[in-house]
Amino acid sequence: MSNSGASIEVKNLRKSWGAVEVLSDVNFGIEPGGFLTLLGPSGCGKSTLLRLICGLDEVSGGQILINGADVAGKPAAERNLGMVFQNYALFPHMTIEENISYGLRIRKVPKAEKKKSVDRVAELMALGNLLDRKPGQLSGGQQQRVALARVLVSGRPLVLMDEPLSNLDAKLRVEIRSEIRSLNKKLGITIVYVTHDQSEALSMSDRVVLMNAGVVAQVGTPKELYEHPANTFSATFIGTxxxxxxxxxxxxxxxxxxxxxxxxxxxxxxxxxxxxxxxxxxxxxxxxxxxxxxxxxxxxxxxxxxxxxxxxxxxxxxxxxxxxxxxxxxxxxxxxxxxxxxxxxxxxxxxxxx
Amino acid sequence: MMRLKCASAMPLVLGALISGGAASVQAADLEFYFPVGVNAPAVATIEELTNKWAAQNPQHTVKAVYAGNYEETTTKALTAAQAGDPPQVAVLLSIDLFTLVEEDVILPISDIATTAEDQAWMDGFYPAFMSDSRFEGKTYSIPFQRSTPVLYFNKDAFRAAGLDPETPPKTWDEMIEMGKKLVVKDDNGNVTQWGTRIPTLGLGGAWLFGGLVVSKGDVLSTETGTEARFDTPATTAALEFLVQLSDEGVMQPGGISWGDTPKAFLEGQTASMWTSTGNLAFINENAEFDWGVGFLPGGDGPGAPLGGGNFYIFKETTDEEREAALDFIKFMTAPENAARWSIATGYVAPRPDTWETPEMKAYSEKLPQALVALDQLPYAYREFATFQRAKVTQYLVDAIESVVTGGSTAAEALAKAQEGADSVLSDYK
Amino acid sequence: MNKRLPLGLGFVLLVMPCSLLVAFTHYPAVRALINSLWNNASSRRPSKFVGIENYEALIADEKLMQVLTNSGLYALGTIPLAIFLSISMALLVNSKLPATGLMRLSFFMPTMLPLVAVANIWLFFYAPGIGLASQIMNFFGLPTINFLGSTETSLASMMVVAVWKEAGLFMIFYLAALQAVPENLKDAARLEGAGPVRVFIDVVFPLLRPTTIFVAVNALINAFRLVDHIIVMTKGGPDNSSALLLYYIYEVTFRQRDFAYGATLTVLMVAILGVLAAFQFWVLDRKTHYQ
Missing domain, CATH: 2.40.50.140 (Nucleic acid-binding proteins)
Incomplete structure (x- = not known):
């Protein structure tokens, strides 16, 4: 686990599926250790944007700079980032321990070192007594923590999260929300977080990228967005x-x-x-x-x-x-x-x- | 079934009443099972002939039922008989005699064909063909689609090999000697044309094997139906000859299937083949080269098995049906109709008078190959048949197959087959 | 909804399936068991009770031993081959290649053909010298193989036919299962640096396990159930090298008309299938599904 996050900057990013342009001219950035939220209604392109950043889809134009280096052409595995998926994407046939250590296994990390890393994140995420279970035997909140542990174990400086709280009930959501925020501060990792929930965005983020129909509507701190909406969309989307x-x-x-x-x-x-x-x-x-x-x-x-x-x-x-x-x-x-x-x-x- | 029969008989009965009851011929409805075992338009010809008989005998009806190959037809007929509803008449393998007798489903035809005229008719068949229709002094079946294997050879291939296309091999030694010259290989050393092809797999293989044994002066089975002669000097020699053919490179090694053989011959994959005369029409129609037919080359002299199907009349029949069935059989084996059948299929017409018809004369002039089987007839002997034929024959089939595929030696395999056959037949002695 | 059916109607509804089951499943099975204790009677041989004589013959039957060995090899050969082929085909048609619709159709085609027709196609394919297999081998300068005529290749040739016939159907099951594998699981593995092969081995294949078990069970049943191609192509030969248990039962019962020994063999087959069924239930009972 590294304690320094990575900076990320997106410049003039474009994405089109055939003739349909789903993202146009997207620009934003966040400093190392920052918490950036991609906010917008469903279908606004925020998840697509996340997939472009992590490398699961290819960009149609523009740059993605991680620590100043353009990664747009690189395969996902070489971008040195982790991702928490919406449904956690835990491997159902593997134990929690195998799930957490999967990436280490792929990268052929020595056994002893692997064990040490797993134990450390298990302790951090309070998963110690669940390591032998299968994901199906865990509650939603526990699964969420496993998904976080799997990302943290590799010590990636940049973590992407795709609506990670949407499957949890309201009480748990608030709990995990603060847990994620404190991990961000404690470990110094940079987080890019996707959500359609404006209150989530306002409460967690250092910086919010508000998106609408494939374009960026406003970029700013939560306070800026709330107090100085740049347009009617921004004004009506933020605040209840x-x-x-x-x-x-x-x-x-x-x-x-x-x-x-x-x-x-x-x-x-x-x-x-x-x-x-x-x-x-x-x-x-x-x-x-x-x-x-x-x-x-x-x-x-x-x-x-x-x-x-x-x-x-x-x-x-x-x-x-x-x-x-x-x-x-x-x-x-x-x-x-x-x-x-x-x-x-x-x-x-x-x-x-x- | 019964109701239908009554209904169809009704107009006839009425007709008889109206005409004053003078008609004495009783009506019968015949069901006739027949198999097809050759590459020929056999079904159409059979139907044509049965329709002709029905037209000549309007008081009767006949339904011709194509029942598959020989084996399937026998199974169907037996199943129907056990269910109490057999066909009245059927063409089944001549060698199924013992099975049909054991199941007690057929009637000796000599029991109903009792007049002097009938006797003369039965005497008019080639004795070789009649030899396997008798059991315990009675005649159970009438020869119809009889065949015997002959040697087919590609005259063009003989010419190309520098051999006389008019003198095919007559002995086993000649077969090997000439066969070697007929083998053609490509640049890689792979054979593109073999010297000969004798099917060795399955029942077809066992049938031809009977001919090899006859040519060495022995037989596989006798009229008693209780004796299988599998382990004799003649069978050993015959089996060793088959092995020798592939050892000397004249014939493709391994098992050779019956079904592929005519195709392989037509495609030029082999310069000669042993197969039934029943394929004459098929070869004649499809061969794109000059071809001839000869006697099966023999060990000590000519020899061939007989094969094919005979007419049987089933036991569970009324007197009227028996009479009609006998009339139907006489019609089907009458010279003109037998000639039609023989020409359409290549089967050997079973009576000398058929060969005297103008149609047959014209045919044999045009296709002299057809006469070879007839000339070979005196050297032919009945096909292997015993009680429990299928089971006993399987021992022979296994023995031949295991030897030609290199699984065991001739002596070993034949001794084992003999032992198996004896244990099955011991019940019948 | 809780209204009770009148007793009479309930009885009628029960009688229908029960009588069908008794008439076509239980009675024949019991009949086979009884027949196996009698000799093979005919009009010339009176029927007599022989006790376990037929079963003694079973143990002494060398051919049966070969047939059982063949059946075992056949099952062991066709199952993994069918699984491998059907997964490969499913992956191919599930990919983003062009013309996957056409591929799907052509892979599924063999399944729609009757086995007898399939056997006839392959009969021509295997024919030494003239068949397509020979022509392909000749093209590469290889010697002709007598696929059906030699004891070394006949059983394997039969396996190929069976797999060719059944893999298309299994492909459909795999295709459905593949499409049910969540995309984000593969993404998760990919992000950790797994290549396509690792993604398949670590994630996709384990998730296909219920389908794999289903396919294996069906392939196993088919291995004992389908012998049409043997009847058409080799009749169990040469030298019994391609004879399977059901084919042997067919041959003994219907060609050799030995109903008593046929019944004895049937009892043996029912016993084997019973053991296999019990084993399958045991496997299927274990946890094979993930949510």
Whole structure:
């Protein structure tokens, strides 16, 4: 087990199956020991991207630099990386010990050394008493730890993970999530992690690559993605409930409002997180009339689903005392600094000018 | 079955009543099993002849059932007989006589063919063919598709080897001597044309072996059906001759199959072969070279086995059916029809009067090879037959096969075969 | 759903399969056992009870010993050969090569042909001098082999025919099993540096084990069950070198019409198959499936 991770950088990466381009012009990078997440809805190309990085599929163009060296043409085994598959991909006919040591066996590591490495990761992953079992006799969480152990035993500086938590129940997911995060920090390995779960991405990552339909929508830290969505996709994909998008035409806004870059106000969309919406709205800068459709009780807050006069659905995360009735029409509002502005034509973010 | 018979007989009965009951001929429905053992359009010819008989005898019907090869036909007929529903008439191997007698399913034809006229008819067959239809003084079967093996040789190959194409080998020694000259090899030293080809595998091999033994002045079995003469000087000599043929490089080593032999001859893989006259028509149609037929070369003189099928009448039949069956057999062996059958297949017509028909004369003029089998007939002897024939013959087959494939010596193998045969036949003595 | 069937209907439903089973399985088996204790009767030989005489003949039967040896060799030869060939074909048609559809069809074709037709095709193939096998060998300057006419090659030639006939069907089972092998298991092995051969040996083949056992069992059953090609091609010869147990039973019973000894041999075969079946159940009972 090495304690230094590898850096990875992807430049202008392209992938097409025949005439269909599934990935175009992908660029991102992460420093050694970092935790990078590829996030996006299913079918956005994030798993394809992972397979390109690990070498199971061939790139159609661009570069993949690991520690500065382009590995795009190299076979998977020579890229010095490990991978945790979605269904763990444990060999069902081998014992846990054989599963963990399979790579060492292929590389003809001497027996004594092999034993030492297996024992070390078994201890690390708390698998000591399971080594003689077959994967079928283990619980999902245990299998997940075996899959991690199999990757860690070779001391690879870069580990790829393809939705490794999607088969676990909610409680276990949170547990393993923090386990992975602490391994990342403790061992210093670089992790590239694929998920469609934005809260997973936000909580674990140093850096998130948000993807949509084969292109990168936004790259940044979780905080950047949440606070400064680069486009409407980013705004609506990150955060629960999603950001409300309202057309500028249905909103009452201050008369002195201006948009940077010469965009007219009439060509704008406003994005507001549900927790930034409030009522009564007398003191707030922006206002919109809406009718209450339904109310969900979430413990700390109420989620009030509403529909504007123009028919746009919005959600308010409300923690005040008196809850309006269903069917009641009220005015909700928000302040300038909570407003994200996007161009209606291409969805890109821009800024307000005071 | 019975209902059908009644229904089909009904119009005839009515017809008889209307015409005043003058007709005395009783109607019968015959079922006739027949095998095909040669490469010839035999089924069509059989059907043509049975239809002709049915047309001449409208009061009767006959259904010709093709029942496979000889073995299958015998099995089917026996199974049907044991189930109580045998065919009335069938062509089965002449050597199945003992089996059929033992199963008690056939009727001696001499018991129903009792008139002087019938007697004269039976006397009109070649005695050689009648020899294996008799048991305990009675005649059980009538020769029909009889064959005997002859030597087929490729005259072009003889010419190419500098041999006279009109004098094929007559003795075993000549076979080896001429055979050596007929062998052709390619540049790699592999043989592309062998001198001769005598099938040695299976029942075909055992049949031809009978001829080898006859030519050394002995026989494999006698009329009693209880004696197998497997271990004699003649059988030893015959088996050693077969081995010698391949040792001297005249014949392909190992077992030689019956079925491939005509093809090998036609393809020029062998300059000569021993096979049944039943293949005359097939060879005549397919040979692309000048070919001739001769007697089987012999050890001490000519000798050949007889083979083929005879007509049998089954026991479980009504008097009307027996009468109709006898009439059917007479029709099928009548000169004109026997000639038609012989020409279509190459089988040896079993009666001298057939050879006197204009059709047969024209045929033998066009294909003089057909006469060779007839000329060889005086030197031919009945095929091996005993009680438990299949079982006893298998001992002989095993012996021949084990010797030609190099598994044991002739003396050893024959002694073992004799021992096996004796133990089976001891029950019948 | 819990309504009970009327007693009468239940009885009728039971009688049908039971009577079929009794008529076509149990009665013949018991009949064979009884027949094996009697002599082979005919109209000229009265039937008599002979006790274990037929079984004594069985032990003394040299030919039977050869037949059993042949059957054993035949089973041992055809099973691994069929497995090897069917896996190879399945891998080939499962690959990304062009025209795999055509390959699939042509590999499966022999399975659709009746065995007798297959035997006739191979009869021509093996014919010394004129057959395709000889012509191919001549092309390479090799001497002609008398495949069916020599004791050394006849049994092996029969095995080849049987394998050619059955491998296509087994290929289908392997194909289905191959397509069920999770792709990510192979990916996982590949990432660890395993080449295609290692991936197959370490991952794919072990996962095919249930299919392999299934195929082996079927090939074993076929080895005892299918003798049509022997009847057509060699009749057990030369010198009994290609005679299998079922063929021997056929020959003794139907050609030699020795029903008593045929029944005795049948009892022997049933006993052998019983032992094999017990062994198979034991193997299949052991854990062969992975989730």
């Amino acid at each position: 409930p999603p950001t409300n998008i309202l057309d500028s035409l249905e909103v009452a806004f201050p008369a002195d409002l201006k948009i940077a870059g010469g965009l007219k106000l009439s060509e704008c969309l406003f994005g507001i997180r549900p927790e930034s919406l409030a009522f009564p709205a007398e003191d707030l800068d922006f206002k919109v009339r809406a009718r209450v459709q339904s109310i969900e009780y979430e413990g700390k807050v109420f989620l009030i689903h509403m529909r504007t006069d123009a028919g746009t659905a919005i959600v308010v995360s409300y923690s005040g005392g008196s809850v309006p009735d269903e069917g009641e029409e009220i005015t909700v509002g928000w302040n300038r600094d909570a407003t994200h502005v996007f161009s209606r034509s291409d969805g890109k973010a821009t800024t307000l000018v005071y």
